[in-house]
Amino acid sequence: MMTExxxxxxxxxxxxxxxxxxxxxxxxxxGGREVLHDVxxxxxxxxxxxxIGSNGAGKTTLMRVILGLLPPAAGQVRVSQGGIGxxxxxxxxxxxxxxxxxxxxxxxxxxxxxxIPLPSRSRRKLVDEMLGAVDAGxxxxxxxxxxxxxxxxxxxxxxxxxSRPGLLLLDEPLASLDIASEQEVVALLARIAREQRxxxxxxxxxxxxxxxVMDRIVYLAxxxxxxxxxxxxxxxxxxxxxxxxxxxxxxxxxxxxxVAGRGDGLDIPIERAAPAAx
Amino acid sequence: xxxxxxxxxxxxxxGSAPVHVALLAGGVAAVVSGVVxxxxxxxxxxxxxxxxxxxxxxxxxxxxxxxxxxxxGFAGTSVAAAGIMDLIGVRRPRGRDLATGIVxxxxxxxxxxxxxxxxxxxxxxxxxxTILFGSMFTIDSSVxxxxxxxxxxxxxxxxxxxxxxxxxxxxxxLAVVRGVRVRTTGALCLVAIALAVSLSALTIGAxxxxxxxxxxxxxxxxxxxxxxxxxLWSALTGLAATWLGILLAFDSYYWxxxxxxxxxxxxxxxxxxxxxxxxxxxxAGRAGKPGRGVGRCSPRx
Numbered sequence: 343m344m345t346e347x348x349x350x351x352x353x354x355x356x357x358x359x360x361x362x363x364x365x366x367x368x369x370x371x372x373g374g375r376e377v378l379h380d381v382x383x384x385x386x387x388x389x390x391x392x393x394i395g396s397n398g399a400g401k402t403t404l405m406r407v408i409l410g411l412l413p414p415a416a417g418q419v420r421v422s423q424g425g426i427g428x429x430x431x432x433x434x435x436x437x438x439x440x441x442x443x444x445x446x447x448x449x450x451x452x453x454x455x456x457x458i459p460l461p462s463r464s465r466r467k468l469v470d471e472m473l474g475a476v477d478a479g480x481x482x483x484x485x486x487x488x489x490x491x492x493x494x495x496x497x498x499x500x501x502x503x504x505s506r507p508g509l510l511l512l513d514e515p516l517a518s519l520d521i522a523s524e525q526e527v528v529a530l531l532a533r534i535a536r537e538q539r540x541x542x543x544x545x546x547x548x549x550x551x552x553x554x555v556m557d558r559i560v561y562l563a564x565x566x567x568x569x570x571x572x573x574x575x576x577x578x579x580x581x582x583x584x585x586x587x588x589x590x591x592x593x594x595x596x597x598x599x600x601v602a603g604r605g606d607g608l609d610i611p612i613e614r615a616a617p618a619a620x
Numbered sequence: 621x622x623x624x625x626x627x628x629x630x631x632x633x634x635g636s637a638p639v640h641v642a643l644l645a646g647g648v649a650a651v652v653s654g655v656v657x658x659x660x661x662x663x664x665x666x667x668x669x670x671x672x673x674x675x676x677x678x679x680x681x682x683x684x685x686x687x688x689x690x691x692x693g694f695a696g697t698s699v700a701a702a703g704i705m706d707l708i709g710v711r712r713p714r715g716r717d718l719a720t721g722i723v724x725x726x727x728x729x730x731x732x733x734x735x736x737x738x739x740x741x742x743x744x745x746x747x748x749x750t751i752l753f754g755s756m757f758t759i760d761s762s763v764x765x766x767x768x769x770x771x772x773x774x775x776x777x778x779x780x781x782x783x784x785x786x787x788x789x790x791x792x793x794l795a796v797v798r799g800v801r802v803r804t805t806g807a808l809c810l811v812a813i814a815l816a817v818s819l820s821a822l823t824i825g826a827x828x829x830x831x832x833x834x835x836x837x838x839x840x841x842x843x844x845x846x847x848x849x850x851x852l853w854s855a856l857t858g859l860a861a862t863w864l865g866i867l868l869a870f871d872s873y874y875w876x877x878x879x880x881x882x883x884x885x886x887x888x889x890x891x892x893x894x895x896x897x898x899x900x901x902x903x904a905g906r907a908g909k910p911g912r913g914v915g916r917c918s919p920r921x
Binding site for chain 2: 459
């Protein structure tokens with residue numbers, strides 16, 4: 343199961359590059375049902391990778407396996423270079439919870455440490471810088487429970503980034519956002535990946551918002567994955583093989599539509615029709 | 621001036637040995653409950669706290685039968701129950717509330733039996749009131765070192781786990797990814813709650829004990845958005861309610877009905893409620909943008 347060393351053509355020289363993440367033949371089961379089957383891909387430093395699939399394709403399960411929250415039934419996950427920063431979709435927080443944006447970001451640095459932290463100028467400076475980097479400096483003293491979806495997203499990104507991870511993992515960060523904040527968050531993430539050389543793995547059920555910034559794609563369907571440069575993976579033959587039935591990929595004005603069927607029945611864009619796809 | 625003072629503080633207050641013990645034990649219980657209660661409220665574990673308080677009745681009433689301080693009984697049963705609740709919580713997360721309720725019911729039933737024996741077989745007629753509603757002026761001074769030790773242990777746990785508890789209160793997934801051992805952290809927090817509950821049970825009674833954990837913490841949450849300051853305000857609110865309560869109870873010996881005195885626990889719990897209501901009435905928008913929870917006295921949006 344350790345054969346595919348050159349399966350992932352990222353940018354740069356393949357010999358000198360040390361992968362930030364290696365997912366090697368991961369199979370995962372939830373309650374006896376196989377949710378992921380022999381998933382394998384790698385991510386190199388600073389790469390921006392989209393994990394695309396409809397609801398129920400296994401994106402969240404794969405994220406949980408990578409994070410170590412769920413042990414895989416087979417295969418393994420290797421993470422190098424400073425560990426993983428994680429941005430959950432949304433955290434449910436009581437508005438009264440006394441946790442300001444700056445507190446949550448600070449806990450990304452030392453949340454696992456014991457004792458009450460003494461006020462420290464360098465820690466405060468680091469937190470302020472991080473909040474500034476995600477354009478959240480103005481909400482530093484607002485309780486996290488009072489933030490809007492987009493604001494909370496940026497604070498969670500700062501929380502994940504402050505420990506300088508090699509890989510940033512985001513679970514459906516665009517799901518709860520309106521189109522304007524969606525583009526903002528995508529641009530912000532692309533900037534961070536570029537400037538700080540942090541690899542980004544971002545899950546989404548819609549690939550279009552990510553097309554301009556994505557280096558590579560990991561496409562999940564029915565628990566199986568195909569990975570590579572976007573235009574090599576998002577092709578009719580590849581996705582048909584993955585889904586196990588005929589699928590067309592249609593390009594319209596720089597956007598991509600994945601459509602099931604041969605036009606003789608009811609054609610449904612797969613990305614919008616979760617239950618029909620799986 | 622002196623006459624005003626004696627009108628507020630009845631003569632003999634500072635010279636009375638039971639008052640000294642009450643101020644000391646009550647003060648420790650209030651500070652510990654204020655600090656630990658902050659995390660109990662933030663983690664949404666109030667129901668677990670109430671269950672621990674109810675179960676501590678069993679130990680408190682049992683300790684009267686064998687002639688030891690009720691504090692040992694309160695602490696013994698509530699810490700043991702915390703352990704059982706943690707075990708149940710791991711195996712069946714969904715059944716936790718149900719199982720907690722069943723353990724709580726069984727514990728209270730046993731407590732009822734012990735209280736019956738307390739009042740019939742032995743001659744401790746005041747046992748029921750002491751255990752359920754507390755009586756701070758009858759605390760034995762020999763128990764003070766135990767009160768201090770339990771208090772230090774509870775505050776020590778919460779202070780050591782301050783950051784892991786805060787992060788796992790926000791999101792357990794984030795805490796795990798950050799390397800927090802969420803399970804151990806949660807179990808130790810429950811032990812701290814059990815210890816705080818037993819201290820409060822000694823001073824204001826098992827039934828009322830969670831009032832000192834919930835009330836001051838809920839009050840402090842209104843006053844500041846800084847997590848460390850919430851603990852401080854909560855402890856100070858509890859301390860003020862307890863000491864003022866002791867003073868008023870002492871004064872009430874001279875109120876009608878003559879020479880009876882009102883129960884301390886009544887005053888403490890009434891003051892906790894008054895402080896909470898005052899905090900609710902805190903003017904909105906005094907600092908920062910209204911509705912955004914900036915600074916102090918933030919409105920609930």
